[in-house]
Amino acid sequence: MKEYHSLTAYFRESLGGHGLDWANQPLPFKRYLHREPIPLPSPTLPKTSLEDLLKDHPPRPEPDQPKPDANLLAGCLLMAGGITAHTPGVPNSPGLRSWASAGALYPCEIYMVATEVQGLKDGLYHFTAETPGLHLLWEGKLARTASKILGQRPQRLTFFITTLFWRSLWKYSSRAYRYCLLDTGHLLANLELSLAAAGLEVKTCLDFADVSAGVFLGLATEDEATLATLTTGGEPDDPGPEDPGLPPFDRQYSPLSAKIGRDSLLLKTHKSGNLETPEPGRLWPEQTSPEQAMTCPEPARFEGPLLEAIKKRRSRRNFLARPLEQDLAGAIIRASLPRRSPIRAMLLVSPGGEIPGGKYLYHPKPNLMEPREATADFGRLLGRACLGQAWVGQAGIAFVLWGNLNTLINENGLRSYRHAMIEAGKAGQRIYLAAQALGLGCCGVGAFYDQETNQVAALPQGGDSLYVVATGHVKGRKK
Template sequence: MKPHKPTTTCTAYHSLTSYSRQDMSGHYLDWENQPNVYKSYPDLSQILLPREVSLPEAKLSSLIHALPRTATPAAGICLEDLSLILLLTYSITARTHHGLHDFFYRNVASAGALYPTELYVAIRNVKSLDDGLYHFSISDHGLSMLRKGNLSGMLSGSPGESSEGFPSLAFFLTAIFFRSSWKYRDRAYRYHLLDTGHLLENLTLALKSLKYPYHCSFDFDDTHVNRFLGLDSEMEACLAVCTAPGPDLAEKSGNVVIPDLPESFKKRSRVAENEVRYPAVLEIHRSGEKVLTSGNSGTNMPCPQIKNTPGNRTEIAKKGTWPERYNYGEAILKRRSKRNFVKKEMDADHLIALADGLYPGIPEKSRDFARDHSSICTGFICGNVSGMDAGIYLIDPQSGNFGIVKEGLFLDEMAAVCLNQAWLSNAAVHFLFLANLSAIEETWGARGYRYAMAHAGRMGERLYLMATAMELGCCGIGAFYDQEAAECIGLDAETSLLYLVGVGPVKS
């Protein structure tokens, strides 16, 4: 084992966990110690949620372009709505055989299909369901109650605070560290965050489709929330919170003493017999405990973070209709990673729709949305799109328009950079999510890593859904030789590639 170098900053962690062609020490997967991908509480009974719910029929483009709601639905929240939200967010959508066992894929993408993310929901005033905190079981589409009663005092950080105006639903997205570390070791924190973003995007679209106002946040008191959820924080930690409808939870902790949940609940964070702790994962996570509220809002983050600036930008038709084949409800259940790209020209209309969907100019109501949005910069390698020059482009986050920064053919080179995943060179476009990690560190400290990576994950999931709706293939790529990627794109020394997503026509 290499001596451990401290990874208390975004830049140090990202650099320590970089892949390099010269130094890919082999890591064998210990199949005997494979993490369980389903968390359960065997001592608790489960409330099974109704599965017979009608899927929303809205087009994905309309949903993405709809203005966020501000008013709580007058009818209140019923069990069927909650069931539908959870179904659209996190459900099993495919089965395959792994040896003698069945393996189930989910409607959300996840690095290596390791599914580190768990979902909890605190409920207040939902018809036919007692107030309390529940863990959501994806395998049963059911809820196990962990705490009973009105928990708004615990969530607000003030014991005497009235429950009026508190959210009806507060969703907590956690990561069980070992699920991804089992395969990716210290690099796994990247995937914990990207995967969180993928699931958060499904959740926010589900809430939007039911016309619920919502707030998402990566800022909260880590210790307070992990204790509230009854987690063993060495093994599992909350990474994102989303409340609906009602105010966000901010990062309050106040003077509230949160009663500990039973030790037996904490033990459920363990998912394998011999869990190995990867020090860099815990170190970067803990270094991000502090929320720097005084940091700038981020809207003037240095962006684009690339050596060249774009020349003329291609104007994109805002709010135009997209060439969609499937509506949102269909796309969310059909979404899959597709790698069978064919060397076929992609229509420019598709690319324009994808850029429009990533930057629709509709800000979320969430307190920190502008900050998260500006923490990353998006571009793409265009290889095979009708009427467009091959090269590397950057997208202007304000308008969604894009401009070329480097002309040439880069798909083959990038496929080689992505650990020689040769099929990627057949994709029409590689979307690139970039960030200036030094600037992020300076502005928000190590917590900024959570904002940038999770937001990149959100954008990645949105690409998957848009591609599915338009009958294109799509696959997220977290595995690349980091320095080679920076050289291929032409990034400046402070900027890194966080995530890449290939999109294009696939074999029908």
């Protein structure tokens, strides 16, 4: 995994770039040959405030959890993965979704096992953002089967987030696996928050049995793989049999393009992290407190419901050279990472504001910012390190999400690379939503020269940059 990350690093002197094969641009929707999508029932859209949701990781449920029904589920699916805008001036635009996705390629799909959900037949479904609707892939009580793949108690709802690698490979070649994992994190954060907004307790599981998940969902294993799962909704009265019998054979879908590309490095890397049997959830260590640090500033309140932030969230890159007020910075920083995490955040704070410009290591547990370098004239260098995307260097704060991959993998196994990258993607989506609610702009940055970014961010020896997320005041927003 560390090898994969190194092999797919961008270097200024060797970044060739390849032309895009427009004739084989992959379809961003999965269309089944033998299934018509069932229209979504009219959605119940929870109005829970973002302030209540972003405080906790995972977001905290209501004390009395509702029993999920089809309308609530429709609302959560639309919020997590629906189309929220169309690109102006692009005829037949496939739409922009509620989750940020590298290159707007949307490699991820959502599947869900529903059991005893009022208004919905029991079974395995695929959510399509296109119509939007549900494909019923396998009718029956499947909660117990799904739970065995995850190694968890059966629940009324089990979600699987998969990735069709080709959609991202088409543009990013071998580096695509990074984007697939980051994108999964973005979608997963939306799903966790939307279900929690509906009052449900969510449990995310990344350590499921890979091959069993693929067979269960009917995936063409080389091209599509499960990257995350989540359960919620409480235990059903009847979770179904131990063995549900043979899965249906007619789950083929239209090819994404005439030619489907594969990448041996990506596949090898993905498979090396596979698990044969599910493993219990991991408890990442809490970080030790630094000797010299400042408390992260008191946070501003997030205005409005999650729903508004999700509907209006967009990537905004037109940053103003204006520092971030400390309460806005405090709110965004706290929303980013949980107390226990496989990754860390280095905060690159622009000069001239209430928080002295410089580089800070964030410690979520005691909520501290540890100054690492007082130099604040990194903007130009950061823009250069991000493949010349100068606007990154203008942002009020750039988060460099990073990990020491050697140590992480040596201590926690190959699967931990997925954990690290998905966590970085989740942090990215949460930063986007926080920025949206605070009247700020935000944009994820996956395109960077790795070593230059490590240096500009002053990462400790052995630290690897995983993802950069820039946020701050932008032209045309209210604050």
